[in-house]
Amino acid sequence: MQNDVIMAGFGGQGILLIGKMLAYTGMQEGLEVSWMPSYGPEMRGGTANCTVVISDRPVGSPVIQSPRAVVAMNLPSLDKFEPMVRKGGLLLINSSLIDRSSTRDDIRILLVPANDIAMELKNPRGGNMVALGAYVGSSHAVPIDAVERVVRETFSSKPQVIDANIAALHRGYELGEQAVA
Amino acid sequence: MAKKLMKGSEAIGEAAVQAGCKLFYGYPITPQNEIPEYMSHRLPQIGGTFVQAESEVSASNMLYGAAGSGERVMTSSSSPGISLMTEAISYMAGSELPVVLVNIMRAGPGLGGILPSQADYFQATKGGGHGDYRLLVLAPWSVQEAADLVQDGFDLADHYRNPVMILGDGLIGQMMEPVEFHKDRKPIKELKEKIWAATGYDGTRPRAIINSLFLDPATLEKHNHKLQAKYAEMTRDEIRYETYGTDKDYDILIVAYGTVARVCSTAMEDLEADGIKAAMIRPISLFPFPYEAIRKAADKADAVLVVELSAGQMIEDVRLALEGNKPIHFHGRMGGMLASPEEVMEKVKEIKAGKSQEVSHV
Amino acid sequence: MSEAVFKNPGSLADVQTHYCPGCTHGVIHRMVAEIVDELGVKERTIGIAPVGCAVLAYNYFNLDFHEASHGRAPAVATGIKRARPDLMVFAYQGDGDLASIGAAEIVHCANRGEKVTVVFVNNAIYGMTGGQMAPTTLPGQIATTCPTGRDTDLAGFPIRIAEMLSTLRTPAFIARASVHKPIYAVHAKQMLREAFTYQKDDRCFSLVEILSTCPTNWGIPPAESTEWLEKNMIPYYPLGVFKRPDGEDRAPLPIRPARRPHHAE
Incomplete structure (x- = not known):
């Protein structure tokens, strides 16, 4: 069983971080994982993306051309990765910043107003956590309580943001689960 | 030790530290900057030394000096930087100095690009620099294997008194995967005391001269035969x-x-x-x-x-x-x-x- | 009982060198060996031979040695010293090696303040390769690659290494000396001794540029070459201490007033 996802957005949206947290959770759960960032001059101020693979067997290619899921946090990311989603795969769209959906009818589409939810929770920087929760809720790539432990560990030096981030994670998770159900 | 999620570049650096390497001399080049960056903060923690050289030419010659002093030493670079290092690599092969060189390959020729490539295969395996010499070249396919090969590389370099190259690509350097370092790791080769190292002449052993110059052709031919015998031994024992x-x-x-x-x-x-x-x-x-x-x-x-x-x-x-x-x-x-x-x-x-x-x- | 007042230094190998008649490498080798003996650091001193006439220097010293590639001796010295700070490390380099192909290495070695000593022998020409123009060849001086004399419009002016390095902010000991006559050699040895002492005391980078003769490639007899050096080189390359690590930067102190070279500037 393999789960793979490309997470993409603006630099500064915390995309690489949630990718790392996802991979780290997988490792903690005893699964094989890889995390591969895009790198190069476009790293600065442009779009950032990473590919995470979580598998119960050794990870083959760490670069995925037809991912089982894409998390698009901004419009350029949606434009770039929408066509790549594998048939039957999942496309998660941050509808707070992207004002269009997808026209593809061969994939599952999940609209998540990640930034609006984060604002509602008075955690304006927590949009990435909402997206991470929604991805985990809809893919069950890793258990959500394991992600929660990783959130606590990741922000252990900033305890004041832990509860807000966990709240954002769970709101996203609920949305993701509902979409699957 | 528990598994850690590490970038390939960092795992390579940590593997060197675990192998007892306390010296790193290097020069910045994408896509391997995380290796010198890691070493610049890691080595002082263990009483080691990091030097950012003025060029790859200089960095590789610093390796020559440190290896000639009998110390474990490493550098890393990417394709154009390795080209600049080939001078010293040839000298180190000729002087039989053990070093570990990491090439995180990028696309060429010339300045090329910074994305992954394997276009330095000829350079790594068929010489690169001048003279009849060989590097022992190891190519990892995962972060864990990169870490393992770096540690093995130091043992092999010391055993054969020959430079070892770890040949990776941009993916190996940039991706994160779980890595485990084994605390009780044993050297894979029997490691002898480096009596050949230039550490000061006190009369109790022959003078140590770190050298690849042999003006007498018969002597130089003999030296070359010795090197070739070593490469033959590697061919017999080190195929992986x-x-x-x-x-x-x-x-x-x-x-x-x-x-x-x-x-x-x-x-x-x-x-x-x-x-x-x-x-x-x-x-x-x-x-x-x-x-x-x-x-x-x-x-x-x-x-x-x-x-x-x-x-x-x-x-x-x-x-x-x-x-x-x-x-x-x-x-x-x-x-x-x-x-x-x-x-x-x-x-x-x-x-x-x-x-x-x-x-x-x- | 008779007392030996002059003997072979223990750090100098008792062998015949390959240097040409009238060349001063032998004198400089002896002075370096004497200082290593006098400072009592023979057992922990590592020399680095260059590519150039002194390429075989490792045969002439009773010390452990590295043979560096062309110009890279300061990088090799850095590698050794950083690996083993307890060792005394000196690089022995000529002007083609240090001032041309190895210009970057010497500048950055000095600028990092590596606690090593560089003995820089400047004879204003490439010796081993047969008399080509060096970065230190004087204006108008004939060499095999400037048969009508160095043309400063094409080749620029000779590089004054001691002056150039002494502009670096990093503390260092930088001096220039000559060995073409005994009185100069006495001063040269004092400067070399000071340079090695700074290293022994773990103080700073040190470099002594020593003017040298090359009768073979200059194409003049040994006796005349010392005159030529004094008349032509010292005015362009004034002698003295250019920099000390305590920040006492001062103007060059020529042993004699410098005369302007008749064919320079």
């Missing part, structure tokens, strides 16, 4: 490779090294689902090269497919292994473009359908 799916029947044998082999392993799984039987052999040591193992693995196959991020440099060695007995096909990407599992699958299907053109014997 892995095979995948060779226990079953198969029609196509894939030959690939480094992260490209992982792309191929994904392709193999998907091919199996489509009812196409393929196996793979992955050279880990590129010098010495697993000629015999490739020849044997190809026995069952109708054709051999070489996949590389280059114009097909390893084909020359595969051809030597097969001695013309099997048709060789090639799929390669250049310029920093990656081969995808889908492309590899398509190529295998073309070969099966007789639509792929064999690599011509130039």
